[in-house]
Amino acid sequence: MTSTDEPTAGKPRRGPVSTPVPAPAATLTARGQRTRRALLDAGRRIFERDGYHDARIVDVATEAGCAVGSFYNYFDSKEELFKVLLIELEGEVYREPARLPPDAAPIDRLRETNRLYFESFRRNSAFWAVVEEAGLQSKEARQLLNDRHHYYRTRTERALALWQTQGMIPPEVNLRFASTALGAMTERCAYLWFVLGETVDVDEAVEEITRLWADALKLDDGRA
Template sequence: MPSMPSAEPAPSDTSAPRRTPRGTRTRDALVAGARRIFERDGYLDSRIVDIAAEAGVATGSFYTHFASKDDVFAAVLADLQDEMLHAGVSDSSRTELRLGVEEANRAYLESYRRNAALMAAMEQAAAVDRRFLQLRLQRSQAFIDRSAAAITRLQEAGLADPELDPAVTARALSAMVSRLAYVTFAADQPLPFETLVETLTRLWMNALRMPQA
Protein backbone atom coordinates (compact mmCIF):
# COMPACT_ATOMS: atom_id res chain seq x y z
CA MET A 1 0.00 0.00 0.00
CA PRO A 2 1.48 3.41 -0.92
CA SER A 3 2.34 5.82 1.83
CA MET A 4 -0.42 8.20 2.83
CA PRO A 5 0.37 11.93 2.80
CA SER A 6 1.09 13.41 6.20
CA ALA A 7 -1.78 15.29 7.77
CA GLU A 8 0.74 17.79 9.13
CA PRO A 9 3.27 18.61 6.40
CA ALA A 10 6.59 20.05 7.45
CA PRO A 11 7.86 23.41 6.24
CA SER A 12 9.86 23.21 3.03
CA ASP A 13 13.23 23.79 4.73
CA THR A 14 13.84 20.78 6.98
CA SER A 15 17.63 20.62 6.83
CA ALA A 16 19.04 19.86 10.27
CA PRO A 17 21.96 21.87 11.65
CA ARG A 18 24.96 20.28 13.27
CA ARG A 19 23.84 18.66 16.53
CA THR A 20 24.77 20.58 19.69
CA PRO A 21 24.43 19.30 23.28
CA ARG A 22 21.30 21.40 23.61
CA GLY A 23 20.04 20.11 20.28
CA THR A 24 20.66 16.54 21.40
CA ARG A 25 18.68 17.14 24.59
CA THR A 26 15.83 18.67 22.61
CA ARG A 27 15.77 15.79 20.16
CA ASP A 28 15.81 13.24 22.99
CA ALA A 29 12.94 15.09 24.67
CA LEU A 30 10.97 15.03 21.42
CA VAL A 31 11.50 11.28 20.98
CA ALA A 32 10.49 10.61 24.59
CA GLY A 33 7.49 12.91 24.31
CA ALA A 34 6.49 11.36 20.99
CA ARG A 35 6.57 7.91 22.52
CA ARG A 36 4.17 8.99 25.26
CA ILE A 37 1.81 10.58 22.74
CA PHE A 38 1.89 7.59 20.38
CA GLU A 39 1.20 5.28 23.32
CA ARG A 40 -1.67 7.48 24.49
CA ASP A 41 -3.29 8.40 21.17
CA GLY A 42 -2.08 5.76 18.73
CA TYR A 43 -0.28 6.48 15.49
CA LEU A 44 -3.23 7.79 13.49
CA ASP A 45 -4.50 10.30 16.06
CA SER A 46 -1.16 11.62 17.28
CA ARG A 47 -0.36 15.23 16.34
CA ILE A 48 2.92 17.09 16.08
CA VAL A 49 1.58 19.95 18.20
CA ASP A 50 0.86 17.49 21.02
CA ILE A 51 4.28 15.87 20.69
CA ALA A 52 5.99 19.25 20.93
CA ALA A 53 3.89 20.23 23.94
CA GLU A 54 4.66 16.92 25.67
CA ALA A 55 8.38 17.51 25.06
CA GLY A 56 8.12 21.07 26.39
CA VAL A 57 9.29 22.73 23.17
CA ALA A 58 7.74 25.01 20.56
CA THR A 59 6.17 23.33 17.55
CA GLY A 60 8.69 25.07 15.31
CA SER A 61 11.52 23.36 17.20
CA PHE A 62 10.10 20.00 16.19
CA TYR A 63 10.95 20.69 12.55
CA THR A 64 14.56 21.44 13.43
CA HIS A 65 14.95 17.76 14.27
CA PHE A 66 12.25 15.89 12.34
CA ALA A 67 10.58 16.43 8.99
CA SER A 68 7.26 14.87 9.92
CA LYS A 69 5.31 12.75 12.37
CA ASP A 70 6.50 9.71 10.43
CA ASP A 71 10.14 10.62 11.06
CA VAL A 72 9.77 10.94 14.81
CA PHE A 73 7.78 7.71 14.94
CA ALA A 74 10.63 5.95 13.13
CA ALA A 75 13.02 7.32 15.77
CA VAL A 76 10.78 5.99 18.54
CA LEU A 77 10.70 2.56 16.91
CA ALA A 78 14.48 2.55 16.51
CA ASP A 79 14.84 2.93 20.27
CA LEU A 80 12.52 -0.04 20.72
CA GLN A 81 14.31 -2.33 18.27
CA ASP A 82 17.02 -3.80 20.49
CA GLU A 83 14.67 -4.50 23.38
CA MET A 84 12.25 -6.46 21.24
CA LEU A 85 14.91 -8.72 19.72
CA HIS A 86 15.17 -11.40 22.37
CA ALA A 87 17.69 -14.21 22.52
CA GLY A 88 17.29 -17.26 20.33
CA VAL A 89 16.64 -20.79 21.48
CA SER A 90 19.43 -22.31 23.55
CA ASP A 91 20.81 -25.55 22.17
CA SER A 92 23.73 -26.21 24.50
CA SER A 93 22.40 -29.41 26.09
CA ARG A 94 19.30 -31.55 26.39
CA THR A 95 18.64 -30.46 29.97
CA GLU A 96 18.74 -26.79 29.01
CA LEU A 97 16.59 -27.06 25.89
CA ARG A 98 13.23 -26.44 27.48
CA LEU A 99 14.60 -23.72 29.72
CA GLY A 100 16.11 -21.97 26.70
CA VAL A 101 12.81 -21.98 24.80
CA GLU A 102 10.91 -20.86 27.89
CA GLU A 103 13.32 -18.02 28.63
CA ALA A 104 13.20 -16.77 25.04
CA ASN A 105 9.39 -16.78 25.01
CA ARG A 106 9.22 -15.15 28.44
CA ALA A 107 11.64 -12.38 27.48
CA TYR A 108 9.70 -11.58 24.31
CA LEU A 109 6.32 -11.61 26.03
CA GLU A 110 7.53 -9.44 28.91
CA SER A 111 8.98 -6.93 26.47
CA TYR A 112 5.80 -6.92 24.38
CA ARG A 113 3.68 -6.42 27.49
CA ARG A 114 5.80 -3.43 28.57
CA ASN A 115 5.53 -1.90 25.11
CA ALA A 116 2.01 -2.99 24.17
CA ALA A 117 0.63 0.49 23.47
CA LEU A 118 3.55 1.32 21.21
CA MET A 119 3.29 -2.03 19.43
CA ALA A 120 -0.39 -1.29 18.77
CA ALA A 121 0.61 2.08 17.29
CA MET A 122 3.13 0.32 15.05
CA GLU A 123 0.40 -2.02 13.79
CA GLN A 124 -1.69 1.04 12.91
CA ALA A 125 1.20 2.64 11.06
CA ALA A 126 2.07 -0.55 9.18
CA ALA A 127 -1.51 -0.81 7.95
CA VAL A 128 -1.42 2.59 6.21
CA ASP A 129 2.23 3.25 5.36
CA ARG A 130 4.55 0.86 3.52
CA ARG A 131 7.59 2.39 5.25
CA PHE A 132 6.39 1.13 8.61
CA LEU A 133 5.25 -2.17 7.18
CA GLN A 134 8.83 -2.70 6.00
CA LEU A 135 10.21 -1.74 9.41
CA ARG A 136 7.85 -4.21 11.04
CA LEU A 137 8.87 -6.97 8.64
CA GLN A 138 12.57 -6.22 9.17
CA ARG A 139 12.13 -6.49 12.93
CA SER A 140 10.33 -9.80 12.50
CA GLN A 141 12.94 -11.09 10.06
CA ALA A 142 15.76 -10.53 12.55
CA PHE A 143 14.03 -12.87 15.00
CA ILE A 144 13.16 -15.36 12.25
CA ASP A 145 16.78 -15.53 11.06
CA ARG A 146 18.05 -16.08 14.59
CA SER A 147 15.47 -18.78 15.27
CA ALA A 148 16.16 -20.52 11.95
CA ALA A 149 19.86 -20.70 12.79
CA ALA A 150 19.05 -22.21 16.19
CA ILE A 151 16.68 -24.75 14.63
CA THR A 152 19.40 -25.77 12.16
CA ARG A 153 21.85 -26.36 15.01
CA LEU A 154 19.25 -28.41 16.88
CA GLN A 155 18.66 -30.54 13.78
CA GLU A 156 22.39 -31.09 13.32
CA ALA A 157 22.59 -32.22 16.95
CA GLY A 158 19.70 -34.64 16.48
CA LEU A 159 17.46 -32.63 18.81
CA ALA A 160 14.82 -31.42 16.34
CA ASP A 161 12.82 -32.90 13.46
CA PRO A 162 15.28 -33.08 10.53
CA GLU A 163 12.46 -32.94 7.97
CA LEU A 164 11.44 -29.40 8.90
CA ASP A 165 12.57 -26.45 6.81
CA PRO A 166 14.29 -24.19 9.38
CA ALA A 167 13.35 -20.89 7.71
CA VAL A 168 9.70 -21.76 7.18
CA THR A 169 9.41 -23.27 10.66
CA ALA A 170 10.98 -20.22 12.26
CA ARG A 171 8.59 -17.94 10.38
CA ALA A 172 5.56 -19.99 11.44
CA LEU A 173 6.58 -20.11 15.10
CA SER A 174 7.46 -16.42 15.12
CA ALA A 175 4.06 -15.54 13.65
CA MET A 176 2.35 -17.64 16.31
CA VAL A 177 4.18 -15.96 19.18
CA SER A 178 3.98 -12.40 17.88
CA ARG A 179 0.30 -12.58 16.92
CA LEU A 180 -0.69 -14.09 20.25
CA ALA A 181 1.30 -11.37 22.01
CA TYR A 182 -0.54 -8.71 20.00
CA VAL A 183 -3.98 -10.15 20.74
CA THR A 184 -3.19 -10.63 24.43
CA PHE A 185 -1.49 -7.34 25.23
CA ALA A 186 -2.29 -4.82 22.49
CA ALA A 187 -5.83 -5.93 21.62
CA ASP A 188 -6.70 -6.37 25.30
CA GLN A 189 -7.68 -10.04 25.27
CA PRO A 190 -5.81 -11.03 28.44
CA LEU A 191 -4.58 -14.48 29.35
CA PRO A 192 -2.72 -15.57 32.51
CA PHE A 193 0.91 -14.76 31.81
CA GLU A 194 2.41 -18.01 33.08
CA THR A 195 -0.15 -20.03 31.13
CA LEU A 196 0.83 -18.09 28.02
CA VAL A 197 4.54 -18.80 28.54
CA GLU A 198 3.94 -22.48 29.29
CA THR A 199 1.63 -23.02 26.31
CA LEU A 200 3.90 -21.31 23.79
CA THR A 201 6.91 -23.19 25.11
CA ARG A 202 5.12 -26.52 24.79
CA LEU A 203 3.96 -25.66 21.27
CA TRP A 204 7.53 -24.75 20.28
CA MET A 205 8.88 -28.00 21.70
CA ASN A 206 6.16 -30.13 20.12
CA ALA A 207 6.44 -28.45 16.72
CA LEU A 208 10.16 -29.20 16.54
CA ARG A 209 9.78 -32.63 18.18
CA MET A 210 12.36 -31.59 20.72
CA PRO A 211 13.05 -33.84 23.73
CA GLN A 212 11.01 -32.69 26.71
CA ALA A 213 13.63 -33.63 29.31
Protein backbone atom coordinates in the same frame (compact mmCIF):
# COMPACT_ATOMS: atom_id res chain seq x y z
CA MET B 1 16.65 26.35 20.45
CA THR B 2 20.06 27.97 21.01
CA SER B 3 23.25 26.96 19.27
CA THR B 4 24.21 24.81 22.25
CA ASP B 5 21.03 22.78 21.71
CA GLU B 6 21.66 21.97 18.11
CA PRO B 7 23.25 18.84 16.66
CA THR B 8 25.95 19.06 14.07
CA ALA B 9 23.64 19.48 11.10
CA GLY B 10 24.49 18.52 7.55
CA LYS B 11 23.56 20.16 4.28
CA PRO B 12 20.03 21.50 3.85
CA ARG B 13 17.52 19.14 2.29
CA ARG B 14 15.98 20.01 -1.04
CA GLY B 15 12.42 21.22 -0.91
CA PRO B 16 10.29 24.31 -0.58
CA VAL B 17 11.67 24.91 2.91
CA SER B 18 15.36 24.40 3.68
CA THR B 19 15.69 22.40 6.91
CA PRO B 20 18.80 20.77 8.36
CA VAL B 21 19.52 17.12 7.82
CA PRO B 22 19.10 15.39 11.21
CA ALA B 23 22.43 14.43 12.68
CA PRO B 24 23.16 10.91 13.95
CA ALA B 25 22.39 10.59 17.65
CA ALA B 26 26.05 9.85 18.43
CA THR B 27 27.14 13.29 17.17
CA LEU B 28 24.80 15.27 19.42
CA THR B 29 25.89 17.36 22.37
CA ALA B 30 24.69 16.30 25.82
CA ARG B 31 21.96 18.91 25.59
CA GLY B 32 21.06 17.73 22.12
CA GLN B 33 20.81 14.17 23.40
CA ARG B 34 18.40 15.32 26.10
CA THR B 35 16.27 17.18 23.57
CA ARG B 36 16.17 14.17 21.27
CA ARG B 37 15.20 11.95 24.20
CA ALA B 38 12.45 14.38 25.17
CA LEU B 39 11.09 14.24 21.62
CA LEU B 40 11.15 10.44 21.62
CA ASP B 41 9.35 10.23 24.95
CA ALA B 42 6.84 12.84 23.85
CA GLY B 43 6.36 11.08 20.53
CA ARG B 44 5.54 7.84 22.24
CA ARG B 45 2.96 9.54 24.47
CA ILE B 46 1.36 11.27 21.49
CA PHE B 47 1.27 8.09 19.40
CA GLU B 48 -0.34 6.20 22.28
CA ARG B 49 -2.82 8.99 22.94
CA ASP B 50 -3.82 9.89 19.38
CA GLY B 51 -2.88 6.84 17.33
CA TYR B 52 -0.46 6.64 14.42
CA HIS B 53 -2.62 8.37 11.83
CA ASP B 54 -3.69 11.31 13.99
CA ALA B 55 -0.36 11.93 15.73
CA ARG B 56 1.06 15.30 14.64
CA ILE B 57 4.59 16.66 14.79
CA VAL B 58 3.33 19.92 16.28
CA ASP B 59 1.80 18.00 19.18
CA VAL B 60 5.01 16.02 19.71
CA ALA B 61 7.06 19.22 19.80
CA THR B 62 4.62 20.89 22.18
CA GLU B 63 4.61 17.87 24.48
CA ALA B 64 8.42 17.89 24.49
CA GLY B 65 8.59 21.64 25.15
CA CYS B 66 10.32 22.35 21.83
CA ALA B 67 9.65 24.51 18.83
CA VAL B 68 8.28 22.63 15.83
CA GLY B 69 11.37 23.57 13.81
CA SER B 70 13.59 21.93 16.40
CA PHE B 71 11.95 18.57 15.68
CA TYR B 72 13.60 18.48 12.26
CA ASN B 73 17.06 18.80 13.76
CA TYR B 74 16.55 15.28 15.09
CA PHE B 75 14.03 13.51 12.83
CA ASP B 76 13.07 13.83 9.18
CA SER B 77 9.42 13.02 9.73
CA LYS B 78 6.80 11.42 11.90
CA GLU B 79 7.62 8.15 10.16
CA GLU B 80 11.27 8.32 11.21
CA LEU B 81 10.28 9.10 14.80
CA PHE B 82 8.03 6.05 14.78
CA LYS B 83 10.83 3.90 13.34
CA VAL B 84 13.25 4.90 16.10
CA LEU B 85 10.62 4.22 18.77
CA LEU B 86 9.86 0.83 17.25
CA ILE B 87 13.53 -0.17 17.13
CA GLU B 88 13.95 0.89 20.75
CA LEU B 89 10.96 -1.21 21.72
CA GLU B 90 12.23 -4.21 19.79
CA GLY B 91 15.55 -3.93 21.60
CA GLU B 92 13.67 -4.62 24.81
CA VAL B 93 11.24 -7.22 23.48
CA TYR B 94 13.82 -9.30 21.61
CA ARG B 95 16.74 -9.00 24.01
CA GLU B 96 18.77 -12.07 24.86
CA PRO B 97 17.81 -13.96 28.04
CA ALA B 98 20.69 -12.76 30.21
CA ARG B 99 19.42 -14.65 33.24
CA LEU B 100 20.45 -17.98 31.72
CA PRO B 101 23.97 -19.43 31.59
CA PRO B 102 25.56 -19.73 28.12
CA ASP B 103 25.20 -23.52 28.21
CA ALA B 104 21.50 -23.49 29.08
CA ALA B 105 19.41 -26.19 27.40
CA PRO B 106 17.43 -25.10 24.32
CA ILE B 107 14.07 -25.69 26.00
CA ASP B 108 15.13 -23.40 28.84
CA ARG B 109 16.26 -20.73 26.39
CA LEU B 110 12.94 -20.96 24.57
CA ARG B 111 11.04 -20.65 27.84
CA GLU B 112 13.02 -17.65 29.07
CA THR B 113 12.87 -15.93 25.68
CA ASN B 114 9.10 -16.33 25.60
CA ARG B 115 8.80 -15.04 29.16
CA LEU B 116 10.85 -11.94 28.39
CA TYR B 117 8.81 -11.35 25.24
CA PHE B 118 5.46 -11.57 27.01
CA GLU B 119 6.57 -9.46 29.96
CA SER B 120 7.85 -6.72 27.66
CA PHE B 121 4.81 -6.90 25.39
CA ARG B 122 2.54 -6.46 28.40
CA ARG B 123 4.52 -3.45 29.66
CA ASN B 124 4.39 -1.81 26.23
CA SER B 125 0.92 -2.91 25.11
CA ALA B 126 -0.28 0.64 24.36
CA PHE B 127 2.49 1.17 21.82
CA TRP B 128 1.95 -2.26 20.26
CA ALA B 129 -1.61 -1.14 19.53
CA VAL B 130 -0.09 1.79 17.62
CA VAL B 131 2.19 -0.60 15.73
CA GLU B 132 -0.82 -2.63 14.62
CA GLU B 133 -2.63 0.51 13.45
CA ALA B 134 0.43 1.78 11.59
CA GLY B 135 0.81 -1.45 9.67
CA LEU B 136 -2.78 -1.23 8.46
CA GLN B 137 -2.85 2.46 7.56
CA SER B 138 0.59 3.42 6.27
CA LYS B 139 2.47 1.93 3.34
CA GLU B 140 5.76 3.23 4.77
CA ALA B 141 5.05 1.77 8.20
CA ARG B 142 4.01 -1.52 6.64
CA GLN B 143 7.31 -1.75 4.78
CA LEU B 144 9.17 -0.94 7.98
CA LEU B 145 7.32 -3.67 9.86
CA ASN B 146 7.98 -6.15 7.06
CA ASP B 147 11.68 -5.31 7.19
CA ARG B 148 11.80 -5.70 10.98
CA HIS B 149 9.91 -9.00 10.87
CA HIS B 150 12.35 -10.27 8.25
CA TYR B 151 15.30 -9.27 10.42
CA TYR B 152 14.03 -11.05 13.51
CA ARG B 153 12.80 -14.09 11.60
CA THR B 154 16.28 -14.45 10.12
CA ARG B 155 17.84 -14.12 13.57
CA THR B 156 15.54 -16.82 14.94
CA GLU B 157 16.26 -19.02 11.94
CA ARG B 158 20.02 -18.76 12.57
CA ALA B 159 19.58 -19.79 16.20
CA LEU B 160 17.44 -22.77 15.22
CA ALA B 161 19.95 -23.74 12.52
CA LEU B 162 22.62 -24.08 15.20
CA TRP B 163 20.42 -26.47 17.15
CA GLN B 164 19.70 -28.36 13.95
CA THR B 165 23.40 -28.84 13.23
CA GLN B 166 23.79 -30.14 16.80
CA GLY B 167 21.13 -32.78 16.18
CA MET B 168 18.50 -31.22 18.46
CA ILE B 169 16.11 -30.43 15.59
CA PRO B 170 15.66 -33.05 12.85
CA PRO B 171 16.75 -32.08 9.33
CA GLU B 172 13.25 -32.39 7.87
CA VAL B 173 12.04 -29.35 9.84
CA ASN B 174 11.92 -26.34 7.51
CA LEU B 175 13.44 -23.65 9.69
CA ARG B 176 12.29 -20.73 7.58
CA PHE B 177 8.65 -21.74 7.80
CA ALA B 178 8.98 -22.78 11.42
CA SER B 179 10.50 -19.48 12.52
CA THR B 180 7.87 -17.51 10.58
CA ALA B 181 4.87 -19.51 11.80
CA LEU B 182 5.96 -19.88 15.42
CA GLY B 183 7.00 -16.24 15.66
CA ALA B 184 3.65 -15.13 14.24
CA MET B 185 1.80 -17.38 16.68
CA THR B 186 3.67 -15.93 19.65
CA GLU B 187 3.24 -12.33 18.53
CA ARG B 188 -0.47 -12.73 17.81
CA CYS B 189 -1.13 -14.43 21.13
CA ALA B 190 0.63 -11.55 22.90
CA TYR B 191 -1.54 -9.08 21.00
CA LEU B 192 -4.75 -10.89 21.93
CA TRP B 193 -3.78 -11.13 25.58
CA PHE B 194 -2.15 -7.79 26.27
CA VAL B 195 -3.64 -5.38 23.73
CA LEU B 196 -7.16 -6.75 23.29
CA GLY B 197 -7.27 -7.78 26.93
CA GLU B 198 -8.12 -11.48 26.79
CA THR B 199 -7.55 -12.94 30.25
CA VAL B 200 -4.48 -15.15 30.55
CA ASP B 201 -2.17 -16.50 33.22
CA VAL B 202 1.27 -15.44 32.01
CA ASP B 203 3.11 -18.35 33.62
CA GLU B 204 0.74 -20.81 31.98
CA ALA B 205 1.01 -18.97 28.68
CA VAL B 206 4.80 -19.18 28.77
CA GLU B 207 4.72 -22.92 29.41
CA GLU B 208 2.14 -23.66 26.72
CA ILE B 209 3.76 -21.49 24.04
CA THR B 210 7.15 -23.02 24.84
CA ARG B 211 5.67 -26.51 24.55
CA LEU B 212 4.17 -25.63 21.17
CA TRP B 213 7.55 -24.36 19.95
CA ALA B 214 9.32 -27.50 21.17
CA ASP B 215 6.71 -29.84 19.68
CA ALA B 216 6.65 -28.08 16.32
CA LEU B 217 10.45 -28.14 16.11
CA LYS B 218 10.58 -31.76 17.33
CA LEU B 219 13.15 -30.45 19.76
CA ASP B 220 15.36 -33.02 21.47
CA ASP B 221 17.87 -31.51 23.88
CA GLY B 222 18.86 -34.85 25.38
CA ARG B 223 16.85 -34.45 28.55
CA ALA B 224 13.90 -36.65 27.66
